Amino acid sequence: MKFSNLLLVSTLALASAGVALAQVPAGAPPAGGPGGGGRAALQAACGADIQANCANAGRGMRQCLTDNQAKLSAGCKSALAALPPPGQGRGAPAPAGQ
Secondary structure (H helix, E strand, C coil): CHHHHHHHHHHHHHHHHHHHHHCCCCCCCCCCCCCCCCCCHHHHHHHHHHHHHCCCCHHHHHHHHHHHHHHCCCHHHHHHHHCCCCCCCCCCCCCCCC
């Protein structure tokens, strides 16, 4: 009986440590590469702008936001500017000479 209790407590302690280590520290930049940014940051900053200007854009969301930049909020403009140039996201080869 005591061994099973010890095993249960050990398992719970290890699982709790794993969950604690998986947390993102407060103030850490969002995932998506250097400088934060990424699709999640764009969604958070541009949600209202997307609904107002690009609700039917589908996969062309970035182009729609770029085309309607004059109508965007300041936060959305900043998030859009922070994205890497098209074609240089994850998995894209580095430009020649670098």
